[in-house]
Amino acid sequence: MDDKIRDIIGAHARLAAPAASLDENADLYAAGMSSQASVSVMLALEDAFDIEFPDRMLTRSVFGSIASIRSALVELQDPTTV
Amino acid sequence: VLSEAEREHLATISDPDARTQHAIGRATIRLLGAQASGRHPASLAITTSEAGKPKFADLDGLNVSVAHSGRVVVVAVCRSAAVGVDIEPAFATADDPRGLARRLFAESEVASLQDVPDAEVAGWFSTVWTIKESVGKALGVGMLPALSGAVTARRADGFALAAVWSGPPAESWTLHQLTAPGGGEKIAVAVPAPNVALGPASELTPEAFSSVNS
DSSP: OHHHHHHHHHHHSOOSSOGGGOOTTSOTTTTTOOHHHHHHHHHHHHHHHTOOOOGGGOSTTTTSSHHHHHHHHHHHHOGGGO | OOOHHHHHHHHHOOSHHHHHHHHHHHHHHHHHHHHHHOSOGGGOOEEEOTTSOEEESSSTTOEEEEEEOSSOEEEEEESSSOOEEEEEOSSOOSSOHHHHHHHHSOHHHHHHHTTSOHHHHHHHHHHHHHHHHHHHHHTTSOSTTHHHHEEEEEETTEEEEEEESSSSOGGGOEEEEEEOTTTOOEEEEEESSSSOOOOOOOOOOHHHHHHTOO
16 A cells, blocks of 8 residues: 555655655645645645545645555545444 | 755755745745834744744734745735735646636636637636635635635636535625736735734845845
8 A cells, every 4th residue: 555655645746855765754834835736746646546525635635745644545545444 | 044954954955046036925924024013033933834824922813924926925914803815827837727626627617718719718717716725824724625616706806615514604705816016927825814904025035035134
């Protein structure tokens, strides 16, 4: 899952640094991700993982790091939380 | 001008452009807060919300919002109510603004997009985006909830808010739309209160920053 998240960040977050070298807790906004880029990341994640982020997850912190994106995806993919 | 905590935070921002813009934004907030309060800029306490919005911790009633576009840093200060500001390039930053709008924006906005010529789609997208983001920032929640929650409508004299999912009803908001000199970036300022006039802009030169450095 992490590789797929990193690929999407690399393609859509428009960061100066390569996504492969990012720490999983690194702040993506501090790495240069704009609000428009964060929405592109969100849409690409929805397509790639065939999920839809509910309104409660549409927060800056959910898309703020690789680790926070992963926890949101894990929660959305777990049928017991749906 | 900046506090020690701000300088430490700056050191954690890995992207040099983001670091510079953040530094200029924070310094500008402090200078404007100092102008409004008569205090020294470095003495002002500023906190940051979970959504990234700065707040003067000990200046009651003085609200602030900051946005960067890469070339321009814009700061809005409002005494009477919350405020949100956003700036976006006038050119297309998305590969497919029509497709993105269909996916992200409200049905009424997508319907109105049918009448927008291709040459104007990028400007339309940036304008609608800035309005939504300025509303999200005024409410302190950021852009994502505002994508579908703040709905714009095109009027003869520009764009207005047709619906807002939170805060006061759309007709009670004040919306200002500006264009940045030089690069044509779209700027929106949103205030959840009616009839809030836009004051004259303060242009802060490099001298203004150096004069308070001591």
